[in-house]
Amino acid sequence: MRHRKTRSMITQFCTALAGSVLAAGCFAQDAPTRNVQMEDAKPGISDSGYDLTPPTEEEKKELLAKLTPEQIRITQKAGTEAAFCGTLLDNKKEGIYVCVVCGLPLFDSDDKFTSGTGWPSFTKTFDPSHVVGKVDTSYGMVRTEIVCGRCGSHLGHVFEDGPPPTGMRFCLNSESLTFIEKGEELPENSKPMKAEEAFFAGGCFWGVEYGFAQLPGVLSATSGYQNGETEDPDYRAVCSGETGHAESVRVRFDPDRIDYETLVRFFFEIHDPTTLNRQGPDVGTQYRSGIYTASPEQARIAVKVVKDVARSDEFKDRTIVTEIEPTGKFTQAEDYHQDYVVRTGRTCHPGIGTAVAKYQRMLDRQPERVVSPSE
Numbered sequence: 001m002r003h004r005k006t007r008s009m010i011t012q013f014c015t016a017l018a019g020s021v022l023a024a025g026c027f028a029q030d031a032p033t034r035n036v037q038m039e040d041a042k043p044g045i046s047d048s049g050y051d052l053t054p055p056t057e058e059e060k061k062e063l064l065a066k067l068t069p070e071q072i073r074i075t076q077k078a079g080t081e082a083a084f085c086g087t088l089l090d091n092k093k094e095g096i097y098v099c100v101v102c103g104l105p106l107f108d109s110d111d112k113f114t115s116g117t118g119w120p121s122f123t124k125t126f127d128p129s130h131v132v133g134k135v136d137t138s139y140g141m142v143r144t145e146i147v148c149g150r151c152g153s154h155l156g157h158v159f160e161d162g163p164p165p166t167g168m169r170f171c172l173n174s175e176s177l178t179f180i181e182k183g184e185e186l187p188e189n190s191k192p193m194k195a196e197e198a199f200f201a202g203g204c205f206w207g208v209e210y211g212f213a214q215l216p217g218v219l220s221a222t223s224g225y226q227n228g229e230t231e232d233p234d235y236r237a238v239c240s241g242e243t244g245h246a247e248s249v250r251v252r253f254d255p256d257r258i259d260y261e262t263l264v265r266f267f268f269e270i271h272d273p274t275t276l277n278r279q280g281p282d283v284g285t286q287y288r289s290g291i292y293t294a295s296p297e298q299a300r301i302a303v304k305v306v307k308d309v310a311r312s313d314e315f316k317d318r319t320i321v322t323e324i325e326p327t328g329k330f331t332q333a334e335d336y337h338q339d340y341v342v343r344t345g346r347t348c349h350p351g352i353g354t355a356v357a358k359y360q361r362m363l364d365r366q367p368e369r370v371v372s373p374s375e
């Protein structure tokens with residue numbers, strides 16, 4: 001009984017404070033936070049394999065219908081719960097914290113710490129693209145608001161006064177989060193997409209990325225550098241030819257919709273596998289032909305396809321020089337290399353449009369985009 005009364009007093013205290021604490025919320029600083037992905041981030045598949053496509057208006061309406069008025073106030077109207085009153089403030093269990101609206105994983109219990117501010121605090125996000133920063137100039141301060149990277153719901157703010165190793169303090173409202181304890185079954189909207197990865201190097205990555213991105217069942221294609229000898233290469237270093245990296249493309253695909261063998265066969269239709277360290281006018285080891293396999297099964301399939309291709313009429317008098325190696329570290333290339341063909345209309349692999357159309361037909365879907373005749 002005494003316990004219930006104490007709780008009731010706390011509830012009243014919290015209710016009285018709620019809505020009036022934002023100005024002081026999370027001990028604001030005067031500068032917006034860097035090191036957080038800001039709101040121009042593009043939707044897509046996150047590195048941890050989650051679909052970041054925002055819910056439609058209709059879907060959002062359904063999601064919001066399940067929330068309490070307090071959760072609506074905080075997540076949809078940038079509200080703040082009273083300090084020391086959130087239900088997850090003292091939660092020390094192992095698990096993940098997901099968006100209360102759309103279920104996207106946002107934080108991991110491993111990164112939670114006691115900040116003393118009265119709000120659940122974390123040093124980093126579950127995935128950098130799952131939490132997005134927005135400049136917030138309300139209450140005469142410049143702060144960085146954080147919102148869900150999928151549905152845009154308000155979560156809290158982030159500051160650069162956190163503990164090591166990141167020095168960041170993500171300051172959350174408990175009401176913006178749902179906690180899922182380790183071992184509990186994840187709800188559907190908190191699960192990553194079913195995806196496998198494949199890696200292909202076939203000369204300049206712009207065209208290779210474009211080609212794979214057009215195939216039904218491919219969830220994302222990303223340009224990068226792979227199987228080299230230095231950590232964290234950039235374009236300039238790779239262009240020198242001294243780092244040993246190949247320009248390659250990471251393909252994430254749904255194995256229920258397209259299989260690995262089809263991807264490998266497509267790869268041999270969009271580049272010339274017989275020119276050593278060269279693709280058209282691009283010369284250098286970074287332009288070599290390579291398949292970097294993520295499993296022994298992928299290696300087995302890649303070897304089989306190469307044998308088939310080598311026996312075909314097109315290649316029986318030429319030598320295929322494609323290397324098949326286990327997947328080494330893949331480093332995503334700079335943003336200006338991503339979606340290059342779509343953004344600029346320029347490409348580097350002649351005939352790619354024909355191959356794309358053929359595979360789209362074969363995979364039972366109409367072409368999504370008309371490829372320019374120059375391709």
Ligand code: FE
Binds near residue numbers: 100149153
């Ligand atoms: Fe969300």
